Amino acid sequence: MRGVTHPERRTTPPGRNGTSAPGRNGTTDTEEPHSTTDTEPNGTTDAEAGGTATGAGGDAERARVAALRDGAPLVDFDAGTTPYIDYQSIDVLLSLQHPRSAEPAEVPFYVLGQVKELLFKLLYEELVRVRSLLDADEVRQAVWVLRRVHREAGLLCSTWDVLGSLAPTEFNAFRDSLGQASGLQSYMYRMVEYILGNKDPQLARAHLGVPGVADQVRRALEEPSVYDAALALLARRGAPLTAATLERDPARAHEPSEEAERAWARVYAEGGGPDDELFRLAEALVDVAEAMCRWRSLHLLTVERIIGTKPGTGGTHGVRWLRRVSEHRFFPELWSARGRL
Numbered sequence: 001m002r003g004v005t006h007p008e009r010r011t012t013p014p015g016r017n018g019t020s021a022p023g024r025n026g027t028t029d030t031e032e033p034h035s036t037t038d039t040e041p042n043g044t045t046d047a048e049a050g051g052t053a054t055g056a057g058g059d060a061e062r063a064r065v066a067a068l069r070d071g072a073p074l075v076d077f078d079a080g081t082t083p084y085i086d087y088q089s090i091d092v093l094l095s096l097q098h099p100r101s102a103e104p105a106e107v108p109f110y111v112l113g114q115v116k117e118l119l120f121k122l123l124y125e126e127l128v129r130v131r132s133l134l135d136a137d138e139v140r141q142a143v144w145v146l147r148r149v150h151r152e153a154g155l156l157c158s159t160w161d162v163l164g165s166l167a168p169t170e171f172n173a174f175r176d177s178l179g180q181a182s183g184l185q186s187y188m189y190r191m192v193e194y195i196l197g198n199k200d201p202q203l204a205r206a207h208l209g210v211p212g213v214a215d216q217v218r219r220a221l222e223e224p225s226v227y228d229a230a231l232a233l234l235a236r237r238g239a240p241l242t243a244a245t246l247e248r249d250p251a252r253a254h255e256p257s258e259e260a261e262r263a264w265a266r267v268y269a270e271g272g273g274p275d276d277e278l279f280r281l282a283e284a285l286v287d288v289a290e291a292m293c294r295w296r297s298l299h300l301l302t303v304e305r306i307i308g309t310k311p312g313t314g315g316t317h318g319v320r321w322l323r324r325v326s327e328h329r330f331f332p333e334l335w336s337a338r339g340r341l
């Protein structure tokens with residue numbers, strides 16, 4: 001993915017080139033999943049048909065391969081890997097699950113935590129693109145990407161359905177193995193909060209001592225947010241926004257202003273309605289803000305259901321702290337402008 005790097009990107013996945021992938025309990029996977037010598041029904045091997053790790057692209061080539069093999073799936077590859085593993089580093093990805101206990105409920109907790117991290121990363125990348133599009137006055141394109149971001153945030157929300165199924169006793173059975181680990185220390189989530197405009201420099205401190213991570217977090221904190229980009233766009237389209245709004249230090253918390261509220265109210269009241277691109281942008285931003293607030297609220301509910309009023313592993317009072325952060329709204333004047341309409 002563009003922009004975001006992993007501090008220790010492994011280049012040779014385990015399990016390839018004669019090495020073994022570590023299993024969950026320190027075991028190794030030695031099984032050879034595929035034979036490379038099978039011959040297809042029409043006497044053509046997959047490699048001969050173009051089924052190599054690098055493969056051949058294009059509709060015409062795929063049609064040729066499908067016709068040659070009567071549509072039989074490619075299953076034999078010569079390169080000691082499969083094109084699918086190579087494309088997405090699947091063997092690396094699937095070697096990264098190391099629950100610390102033998103409790104069955106830790107597995108869904110662990111895997112869904114990783115799923116959420118991947119989705120945070122995706123959201124961040126998409127939002128970087130939205131910000132660039134807004135900077136370039138490509139409003140329709142930005143709205144198009146925001147439409148997808150909204151769905152991705154919805155996917156994040158639905159992960160709480162699974163986590164809410166953990167009984168308190170199931171969670172407590174492995175909770176101690178987390179030590180002081182908490183989602184509060186998720187740097188990808190923090191970067192998502194930052195690019196959406198919720199800049200709390202205090203919470204960046206957790207990451208500043210982590211090589212490879214610190215720079216990413218610092219950049220996300222110091223660069224303008226998607227909301228800063230949207231306000232700058234409104235100003236370019238004639239909204240009377242002053243330097244206090246447009247030239248503020250982007251690394252500091254956004255102070256809601258009456259002028260921004262009025263500018264958004266005008267987009268709704270005086271623009272061309274749903275056909276107007278600024279109107280669509282406003283609603284697309286609110287879609288994303290609402291989905292992220294839902295994520296927070298569902299987290300709060302799930303946590304309350306699982307640990308009640310107990311403190312968090314990350315040092316806070318738990319639900320009390322989460323309830324307070326749930327009240328925050330991204331793009332605040334887009335919410336408050338509604339009171340003017």
Ligand code: HEM
Pocket residue numbers: 109112113114116117163182183184185186189299302303306307311312313314315316317318319321322325
């Ligand atoms: C299902 C069991 C979970 C419980 C009981 C739980 C509990 C908590 C608590 C109590 C906090 C407040 C900070 C602290 O003191 O730890 C917190 C924060 C947080 N948790 Fe969870 N959590 C759970 C699952 C998850 C998962 C799977 C994720 C996804 C990676 C996650 C992401 C976060 C984030 C991002 C924060 C910081 C929120 C913010 O800064 O606004 N949590 N969690």
